[in-house]
Amino acid sequence: MSSIDLIGLGKSFNAVTAVKDLTLSVRDKEFIALLGPSGCGKTTTMNMIAGIETPTTGEIRFNGIDISRIAPNRRNIGFVFQNYAIFTHLSVFENLAFALRVRRLARREIDRRVREIAALMQLSDRLDWPSSRLSVNEMQKLAIGRSAIAEPAIFLLDEPLSNVDAAFRVFMRAELKRIQRTLQQTMVYVTHDQTEAMSLADRIAVLDRGLLQQFDTPAAVYNRPRNTFVARFMGSPAMNLLEGNLVGLNGAMVFEAGAKGRLRLDLGEAERLANAGAKQRILLGIRPEDILLARPDAGEEGLTLPINFIEPIGPRTILHLGDSAAELKVVTGKRVPYRIGEAVKLVMPAERRRYFDPASGLSLDAGGERSGQHGQA
Amino acid sequence: MSAGSESPAVAAATAAAGGGRLADALGPRLTRRIGIATTLPTQLLLIFIIAFPTLVTVYISLTAWTPLDGITWVQAYTSWSWFDNYIEIFQDGRLGGAILRTLFIVAVAVTSEFLLGFGLALLFVDKFAFRPIYYSLFLLPMMVVPAVSGYMFLILFQSTGPINQLISFVTGHPFEMVWLTNRTTATIAVIAADVWQWTPMMFLILLAGLIGVPQDQIKAARLLGASWGQILTRISLPRIRAVIVIAIGIRFIEALKLFDVMFIMTKGGPGVATETLSLYIYKRTFGDLEWAYVAAIGLTIVIVMSLAAIATLSAVRRIKARRAAAA
Numbered sequence: 095m096s097s098i099d100l101i102g103l104g105k106s107f108n109a110v111t112a113v114k115d116l117t118l119s120v121r122d123k124e125f126i127a128l129l130g131p132s133g134c135g136k137t138t139t140m141n142m143i144a145g146i147e148t149p150t151t152g153e154i155r156f157n158g159i160d161i162s163r164i165a166p167n168r169r170n171i172g173f174v175f176q177n178y179a180i181f182t183h184l185s186v187f188e189n190l191a192f193a194l195r196v197r198r199l200a201r202r203e204i205d206r207r208v209r210e211i212a213a214l215m216q217l218s219d220r221l222d223w224p225s226s227r228l229s230v231n232e233m234q235k236l237a238i239g240r241s242a243i244a245e246p247a248i249f250l251l252d253e254p255l256s257n258v259d260a261a262f263r264v265f266m267r268a269e270l271k272r273i274q275r276t277l278q279q280t281m282v283y284v285t286h287d288q289t290e291a292m293s294l295a296d297r298i299a300v301l302d303r304g305l306l307q308q309f310d311t312p313a314a315v316y317n318r319p320r321n322t323f324v325a326r327f328m329g330s331p332a333m334n335l336l337e338g339n340l341v342g343l344n345g346a347m348v349f350e351a352g353a354k355g356r357l358r359l360d361l362g363e364a365e366r367l368a369n370a371g372a373k374q375r376i377l378l379g380i381r382p383e384d385i386l387l388a389r390p391d392a393g394e395e396g397l398t399l400p401i402n403f404i405e406p407i408g409p410r411t412i413l414h415l416g417d418s419a420a421e422l423k424v425v426t427g428k429r430v431p432y433r434i435g436e437a438v439k440l441v442m443p444a445e446r447r448r449y450f451d452p453a454s455g456l457s458l459d460a461g462g463e464r465s466g467q468h469g470q471a
Numbered sequence: 472m473s474a475g476s477e478s479p480a481v482a483a484a485t486a487a488a489g490g491g492r493l494a495d496a497l498g499p500r501l502t503r504r505i506g507i508a509t510t511l512p513t514q515l516l517l518i519f520i521i522a523f524p525t526l527v528t529v530y531i532s533l534t535a536w537t538p539l540d541g542i543t544w545v546q547a548y549t550s551w552s553w554f555d556n557y558i559e560i561f562q563d564g565r566l567g568g569a570i571l572r573t574l575f576i577v578a579v580a581v582t583s584e585f586l587l588g589f590g591l592a593l594l595f596v597d598k599f600a601f602r603p604i605y606y607s608l609f610l611l612p613m614m615v616v617p618a619v620s621g622y623m624f625l626i627l628f629q630s631t632g633p634i635n636q637l638i639s640f641v642t643g644h645p646f647e648m649v650w651l652t653n654r655t656t657a658t659i660a661v662i663a664a665d666v667w668q669w670t671p672m673m674f675l676i677l678l679a680g681l682i683g684v685p686q687d688q689i690k691a692a693r694l695l696g697a698s699w700g701q702i703l704t705r706i707s708l709p710r711i712r713a714v715i716v717i718a719i720g721i722r723f724i725e726a727l728k729l730f731d732v733m734f735i736m737t738k739g740g741p742g743v744a745t746e747t748l749s750l751y752i753y754k755r756t757f758g759d760l761e762w763a764y765v766a767a768i769g770l771t772i773v774i775v776m777s778l779a780a781i782a783t784l785s786a787v788r789r790i791k792a793r794r795a796a797a798a
Contacts, residue, residue: 144694179691183709192705193695244696457710 096170096247096280097158098143103152112138114304116152124283125274127287127295131327133302136284140250143282144173156248169248170184172241175442176253178233180240182226189225189236193244207243214276215239231262233409238270249274250283253398255290265295288328292316296468300324317381319448322455325379331412334385336378336397337452340367349378355397356415360444365448370458379448382412383425386441387432395443397422400433415440417465521746532556532766539760545761555732556767566768568743569751576658576747578663585719586597593703613671621627621735625651625666655743656783657737661745664732669725673718680714681707713790720783724776746770769774 098120105113107318113135120126126335128136141147143154153160161169181189188195192209196202212218215235220228228236234254241249249289254270255263271294274281291298292312300307300315300323308320316433319325324332338351340359347364350356357378359367367376390398401420403414413424415438416436432438450459494502518637525668527544536547560566595602612620627634628650638646686709689786692702710716730749733739739746739754746754756765 126756146690146694167693167698171694173691173694175687175691179687181683181688181706183706192692193699196692196695196697196701196705240695417733 097247098155098280098282099158099159100139101142101155103133103139104146104150104152105142106150107132107215111304112267113142113149116301116304116306118299118306120280120282123278123280123292125271125283125296127283127291127298128287128301129285129291129298129327130307131286133303134301135253136286136301139301140252142224143248144171144250145169147367155227165400168207170244170246172244172246172249174237174241174249174251174254175254178257180225180228180233183222184225185221186212186223186225186228186236187221189219189240190217190243192240197244201330211243212241214273229260231266234258234262234266235269241291242273242279245279247280248441249277249279251281251283253284253286255285255287256346260317263290288330292328300327301328318457318459319379320457322377322379323448324443325448329381331425333379333380333381333448334422335450336380336420336422338376338378339374340372340376341374342462349376351378351397355386357397357442357447358395363444363447363449366460367417370449372449372458373453375452376458377450378442379450380442380445380446382423384443384446385422385424386443387413387424388425388439388441390437390439392439394441396439398437398439400437401432404430404432404434406430427428493569495533504667518559528766528770531763532770534763536763537760550761550763556764557771559764560768560771565743566748566751569748571745572743572745572750573727573729573747576617576662576665576745577723577731580662580669581719581722581726583662583666584670584722585675585677585715586717587670588675589677590680591670591674592678595678598773609629609674610671612668613675615668617668617731618735620664620668621732623662623737624667628660651737653740654741657741657745661733661736664736665726668732669722672720676714676718676721680711680718683714684710713787717782718788722788724780724783727776 100116100118103113103116104111116135116139116243117337128139130136132418138147142149145161145164149162149264154162156169165301180193184192187208190208191204194207199207199363209218209222212221215238217235217239218231220232225233225236228270238251238254244269253272255266258266267290270283283291283294295312297309298307298315299312302323308315308324310318310320315324319328319333322335325335336354337353338349341348341350343356347359347367348356349359388394399415401413401415405412409424409428411430413426413430413432415422422440450456451458483764497505525674531544531547533551533553533556535550535552536542536544540550542549595606615623624760626632629635630647630649634650635648638648648656650660688706688710689702694716697705728749729747730753733745733747733750737751738746743751752765752768753759755768
């Protein structure tokens with residue numbers, strides 16, 4: 095039961111900067127995900143919160159109090175390692191009891207709380223097993239239970255689901271949410287898997303190369319990416335980014351994408367882009383599932399492209415369109431009434447379009463729609 | 472014996488001769504014969520080195536023969552005495568004293584070596600400046616020939632030697648303890664020499680064990696609130712239990728053979744105050760020339776030591792088995 099404030103946090107290893115000027119606040123009982131590709135600084139950030147690593151710059155506060163001088167074992171945090179770090183020389187019971195034993199609790203109290211947490215983690219029938227005989231999935235639950243038993247104010251999870259099988263991962267996602275609701279803890283969850291982050295977190299902090307890219311709710315990060323990195327990183331397939339020119343045509347603003355065609359901007363859009371200082375070259379971003387398909391001779395306005403490849407993935411189908419250098423992807427329903435090589439018209443509803451500056455990669459939409467709560471001021 | 476249970480030497484020979492194809496061509500019987508023929512010289516040599524002396528020792532130990540009899544050992548049967556020598560072992564007070572003294576010295580020395588070696592190993596687990604240099608320095612005593620270290624400590628413990636000089640300097644009073652002619656201080660000096668020389672070995676083995684403890688488990692224990700001492704007693708120590716048993720076992724068996732240092736420093740004196748088992752055997756062999764009796768003692772020691780070694784190994788195996796059952 096604790097809030098976390100990271101203020102100008104930075105960490106360098108010799109010449110390498112792992113985390114740079116990271117400022118973000120986690121509210122009490124909030125579940126946040128640190129999301130990014132490997133090497134983005136998310137694990138380093140987590141280690142600094144835990145106290146395993148010392149920040150080079152900046153400050154960490156729990157409940158507004160600077161904790162940089164507090165040793166890791168006094169920070170009252172639970173930490174679940176990626177490889178679980180189960181004490182394989184101890185039984186499941188002793189693993190769970192570890193945090194209580196080192197706190198010298200009474201035997202009866204330890205016994206009661208171990209059984210309680212074992213019930214929560216569904217490990218009750220495994221208590222007297224040697225922990226090394228557990229399956230990977232059970233080790234995962236043991237690792238979480240072992241940290242949860244001390245009722246830490248803050249729970250840190252470092253890629254806890256990366257080693258378990260796919261079916262268990264889906265099950266565990268729901269379990270984690272349930273456990274967090276039961277334990278009422280502040281959770282920080284490190285992952286490179288955007289689906290995990292989206293489904294679990296109250297807010298997601300997207301990191302890349304040590305820099306915070308965006309810190310907002312899953313919906314905001316997905317629908318209103320602050321820059322092209324977030325746009326490409328979130329979603330599978332990623333957001334389409336199409337380079338083109340803004341030109342005036344017959345008194346209206348038009349997005350022109352060469353031979354693919356052109357799109358007329360509506361008045362609100364044009365005004366927004368002008369306010370944001372958009373230049374002539376611009377990136378149009380649109381989620382693959384937001385594109386509607388039509389016959390090339392349909393009346394609606396859109397870009398016309400040939401289908402390269404049709405990729406059925408069960409409930410949905412991914413269409414790959416255009417040349418491979420600037421491929422567009424469209425996610426559509428199970429049934430596709432088109433063939434490979436056929437040209438289709440892509441209709442992009444104005445409210446689904448996002449614009450980015452090709453030079454800086456920054457979003458040009460911030461002024462228009464509700465601005466997400468960004469990590470960086 | 473089937474072809475499947477060939478000796479490793481035969482297997483290696485056939486493998487070298489072309490991955491078993493030659494063995495197939497020759498058939499199992501011929502293959503085995505070639506194997507036996509080619510390894511025969513080695514086997515004979517081993518029999519000569521190990522079995523022959525052992526049998527001679529057994530033979531002599533059952534007689535009252537000594538080289539002073541003027542007959543060769545082959546004729547020792549003329550003084551056949553059955554188990555008199557073995558009975559003598561249990562009635563020999565000086566031997567019993569030597570054994571107890573050896574056990575005492577070994578117990579004190581090995582315990583000190585373990586505690587010091589473990590302490591040092593704990594310090595060396597974490598990196599610090601100049602660690603490789605200190606590391607090499609600490610291992611140096613182990614490389615010294617025991618006879619040389621015996622001389623070093625003989626000189627150190629002279630009444631006008633460096634140790635007394637140092638004590639005099641520190642206390643400000645002239646200190647002239649005659650270390651090696653007093654029962655207690657001579658024992659201390661001898662133990663000090665052994666500890667100096669063999670702590671590095673303990674250190675080396677235990678350090679290897681401690682480095683093998685998974686770092687992530689230590690990190691996890693720390694984050695679960697364990698203090699340094701709790702990590703040591705709950706994670707590190709239980710995980711290196713087998714290593715500790717091996718280290719102590721090796722040192723225990725080695726220390727029982729304690730001779731060189733003692734021989735040079737005190738020759739077992741004053742009186743028999745530091746006379747250990749090996750020193751006693753040496754004296755009976757070369758001083759009293761009672762070779763038949765010494766042969767009996769020697770054989771008894773081999774048997775007892777073998778039993779001790781078996782006990783140690785089975786203890787290690789039990790720990791391993793328990794871990795394997797857990798895995």
